Amino acid sequence: MKPDQYTQLKPFQTNLKDVPKVGGLAEKDGWVNMQVQFLIDQKTANSDKLLVGWTVLPPGAQHDRHRHFNCDEFWIVVKGRGVMYTEDGEKPSGEGDVVFTPRGHWHGFKNNSDEDVVLVWGWSGAGSLEAAGYESIEGGRTH
Numbered sequence: 001m002k003p004d005q006y007t008q009l010k011p012f013q014t015n016l017k018d019v020p021k022v023g024g025l026a027e028k029d030g031w032v033n034m035q036v037q038f039l040i041d042q043k044t045a046n047s048d049k050l051l052v053g054w055t056v057l058p059p060g061a062q063h064d065r066h067r068h069f070n071c072d073e074f075w076i077v078v079k080g081r082g083v084m085y086t087e088d089g090e091k092p093s094g095e096g097d098v099v100f101t102p103r104g105h106w107h108g109f110k111n112n113s114d115e116d117v118v119l120v121w122g123w124s125g126a127g128s129l130e131a132a133g134y135e136s137i138e139g140g141r142t143h
Contacts, residue, residue, distance in 0.1 A: 012045035016054060019044075030064035030108070030136030033057070042127035051132075052122040057082065061117075062110035069133030071125030073101045075109070080117030083110045106137060 019039055025031035038044065040052040051071075055063075057080075065085045081094030085108035093099065093109065101107040103125065111117040126132040 009046055012040060012047075014039055014044065019054075030066050032064065033061035034063060040122075042131070048127040048131065049125060050122065051127050052120070055119045055121060057109065057111040057117040057119070059111055059114050059116070063108045065106045065108045065137040067106050067135055067137075068103055068123065068126065069135070070103065071123040071132050072103050073107065073121065073123050075099050075119045075121035078118040078120055080111065080115050081113050082117050083112050085109065103133075 016037065016039070019037045022036040022038055025034065025036055027033070035056040035058075037054045038051060039054055040047055040050060042048050042051075057063075075098075077093055077095050077097045077099075079095060081092065083090045084093040084097075084099060085106065087106050090110075099107075109117070109119065123132055
């Protein structure tokens, strides 16, 4: 087997306490009071096809309806409950739910409860926000 760019990558490990929160995620772009960490991404692990994140949404926080043109997204509700946005409207989503959204489909999440929601999420096909092809319906932001 001939080495390629992926076999040249090294295994990567990190810990939540060692990963800074992502700065510059503005409410006008659909990121409303969210605490986001990119655990595995292009910058930290040289991963251009996978991004794994951790997000805490305090009561009232939300990620507005958005889509990605260059990657699929999944999330797992680790703690709490809220409402997920889909192309068919809003649906309740709570602890233990695993959600998959193929590229190009509108999705999002709002914490409409009185406790924090914790999501583990990821993108398949992109290792950065810029590469994901992000577009927010409310904010109008396009990358």
